[in-house]
Amino acid sequence: MTSLPATPLLDTVKLPADLKKVDDRDLPKLAREVRDEMIDAVSKTGGHLGAGLGVVELTIAIHKVFNTPEDRLIFDVGHQCYPHKILTGRRDRIRTLRQEDGLSGFTRRAESEYDPFGAAHSSTSISAGLGMAVGxxxxxxxxxxxSVIGDGSMSAGMAFEALNNAGALDARLIVILNDNDMSIAPPTGAMSAYLARLASGRAYMGVREMGKKLTGYLGASIDRAITRAVEHARGYVTGGTMFEELGFYHIGPIDGHSFDHLLPVLRNVRDNAHGPVLIHVVTQKGKGYPPAEAAADKYHGVNKFDVITGAQAKAKPNAPSYTSVFGDALVQEAGFDDKIVGITAAMPDGTGLGKMLAAYPSRTFDVGIAEQHAVTFAAGLATEGFKPFCAIYSTFLQRGYDQVVHDVAIQGLPVRFPIDRAGFVGADGPTHAGSFDTTFLATLPNMVVMAAADEAELKHMVRTAVAYDDGPISFRYPRGEGVGVELPERGEILEIGKGRIVKEGSKVALLSFGTRLKDCLLAAEDLEAAGLSTTVADARFAKPLDHDLIRQLARHHEVLITIEEGAVGGFGSHVLQFMSSEGLLDHGLKVRSMVLPDIWMEQASPDVMYAKAGLDRAGIVKTVFGALGKTVVGVGAAG
Ligand SMILES: Cc1ncc(C[n+]2csc(CCOP(=O)(O)OP(=O)(O)O)c2C)c(N)n1
Structure with missing residues (x-):
């Protein structure tokens, strides 16, 4: 049994106010204790580790110097906020991170007054901070x-829109650029190269010149501490940097793990700055935990792990993940068709595109955290006759929606959208749930919208998307492992707009869109056991709908249930719309549409979330019984 880390100093710091009493010289000790506490907590919960380890000193220094929560501290993405949670009254619950009823893995307004802005999607902190500063x-x-923002998050357009506006408004905003030269994957793009150049010292100016500049700008004399800090930091960059051109006073780079550097700079800025300031802080992702420092992804996101060895717990998969099936299928198809290109917005591994990157590096593009650009970049490639697979998680595709509408769909360009993390994602909670893609895509003229019921279907859909060149096409699939069906050697080309009957019955019809199919089949067993002959169909397409299939189900059954892992307005709504326009609802058919509940569902395991949403085996049986005016009593496993 491993014992908890000894944390005598941290035990005296419950809130930032307590931190004010800690001597500057003791802060490195406090930092070690916060690190140990965080490592121990995440080893038990899993979660984001590397980013938080990298900002321990920065977080302590900010809370030491500033008067939070009166002063507003915003973490971009929020995945690096575990040290912040430990220092802001949430240490006693830190081992509930990302668990059901536990602390969120991100900042959250409802959770604490020290979280003035919720996050999880990146690159929002400068805009939100500017709004607060102006307010x-x-x-x-x-x-x-x-606003604390990482170098990866700085690559998004939204961050630049905010910088541009902040410079023009001349608002009193402090942006801390936390540059660890990492996104989830190594960062890409000219911006990261630019930051690396700044950090490598090419543009450093001399200490004396720096002193003059800071004195002139901040209107205060540079004290001895800051002069020392400047020396330690090898200098400051000022004059002519991109941030200065945008109207920011630019300080740095400074060493983000040294209190000697952080404290005097933050104090000076606090006391003397009058317009927007950008402090460029260099940190190391995973700092202070050797297994994280050594890992290629710096332990960005981890499962539970052994603190001594760093070895992560790996549940034995029963089936390959949807992500890997997609990645393999795309590589296979790319071998047959050299027009196929892959695009990811900073998520090569998460989306499975890493496999394409390894196999076909010149045809695979990691564009950085830039979903809007990714979509329009794909549109451009499509105009040149390429077959772009623009692989973006459901939740992050929300950011590229206007580009999907305006740049892709209106022009009928054949961009393929593989949509991973469709449906509930578990521990990341409502910010990452893939709830809306069917709703926002199926409403667009021209769009083909598919959902895979299992991993073999996913393979078919990859092939179908390759073959379909008449306009945009999407296919959604969930996080996690497949259902364990046998995979075909190669996917088949599906007929566009055609579903399939998986099991035939006569009284109840369950029409599934996506991976709820397996629960429909289980529910059908219970219904059959209760004497209700049940048909189960896999719609495959929300757009175009399989009208023949819907007519057939409607005409030959007493009950028709649609079911999907998406919000209202998606597949079920389209089915109902079609049925009402055809008069299929006029003859006593009992129809129910099962969708995600109209709430922001809190984190839990996906199975628990589906049960809460009523979208599981038991929920389906209950809905059928409800439609028939019966109550469920003693029905097999569903009872
Ligand atoms: C809009 C959006 N796209 C993608 C992600 C997934 N994501 C989470 S953290 C991260 C990397 C962030 O890198 P950086 O800002 O440098 O922070 P670090 O983890 O290095 O501290 C990415 C791509 C996201 N949260 N939001």
């Missing part, structure tokens, strides 16, 4: 607003 000025309150 505070308008209200006549004098407070500091600090």
């Amino acid at each position: 505070s000025e308008l209200a006549g309150t004098k407070r500091n607003v600090i």
Whole structure:
């Protein structure tokens, strides 16, 4: 049994106010204790480890120097906020991170007054911070607003829109660029190369010149501590950097693990800055935990792990994950068709495109955290006769929606959208749930919208998307492993707009869109046991709908249930719309549409979430019984 880390100093710091009493010289010790506490907690819960380890000193320094929560501290993405949670009254619950009823893995307004802005999607912190800074000025309150943003998140257009606006407004906003030279994967793009150049010292200026500059700008004399810090940091970059051109006073790079560097700079900025300031802080992802420092992904996201060895617990998979089936299928198809290209927005491994990157590096593009650009970049490739697979998680595709509408769908360009993490994702909670893609895509003219019921279907859909060149096409599939069906050697080309009957019955029809199919089949067993002959169909397409299939189900059954892992407005709504326009609802058919509940469902395991949503075997049986005016009593496993 491993014992908890000894944390005598941390035990005295429950809130940032307690931190004010800790001597500057003891802060490195506190940092070690926060690190140990965080490592121990995440070893039990799993979660984001590397990013938080990299900002321990920065988080302590900010809370030491600034007056949170009156001063507003915003973490971009929020996945690096575990040290912040430990220091802001949530340490006693830190081992509930990402668990059902536990702390969120991100910042969350409802959770603490120290989280003034919720996050999880990246690159929002400068906009939100600017709004707070301007709001505070308008209200006549004098407070500091600090946005901490990573170099990966800085690659998104939204961050630049905010910088541009902040420079023009000349608002009193402090942006801390946390540069660890990593996104989830190594960062890509000219921006990361630019930051690396700044950090490598090419543009450093001398200490004396720096002193003059800071004095001139901040209107205060540079004290001895800051002069020392400047020396230690090898200098500051100022003058002519991109951030300065945008209207920011640019300080750095400084060593983000040294309190000697962080404290004097933050104090000076707090006391003297008047316009927007950007502090470029260099940190190391995974800092202080050797297994993380050595890992290629710096332990960005981990399962539970052994603290001593760093070895992560791996559940034995029963079937390959949807992500890997997609990645393999795409590589296979790319071998047959050299027009296939792959695009990811900073998620090569998460989306399975890493396999394509390894096999066909010149035809695979990691564009950085830039979903909007990814979609329109794919549209451009499609105009040149390529077959772009723009692989973006359901939740992040939301950010590229106008590009899907305006740049892809209106022009009828054949961009393929593989949509991973469709449906509930578990521990990441509502910010990452893939709830809306069917709703927002199936409403677009021209769009073909598919959902895979299992991993073999996914393979068919990859092949179908390769073959379909008449316009945009999407296919959704969930996080996690497949259902264990045998995979075909190669996918088949599906007929567009045709579903399939999986099991024939006569009284109840279950029409599934996506991976709820397996629960439909289980529910059918229970219904049959209760004497209700049940048909199960896999719609495959939400658009175009299989009208013949729907007519057949409607005319020959007493009950028709649609079921999907998506919000209202998706597959079921399209089926109902079609049925009402055809008069199929006019003859006593009992129809129910099962969708995700109209709430932000909190984190839990996906199975628990589906049970809560009523979208599992028991929920389906209950819905059928409800439609028939019966109550469920003693029905097999569903009872
Ligand atoms: C809009 C959006 N796209 C993708 C992601 C997935 N994602 C989470 S963290 C991350 C990397 C962030 O890199 P950086 O800002 O440098 O922070 P670090 O983890 O290195 O501290 C990515 C791509 C996201 N959260 N939001």
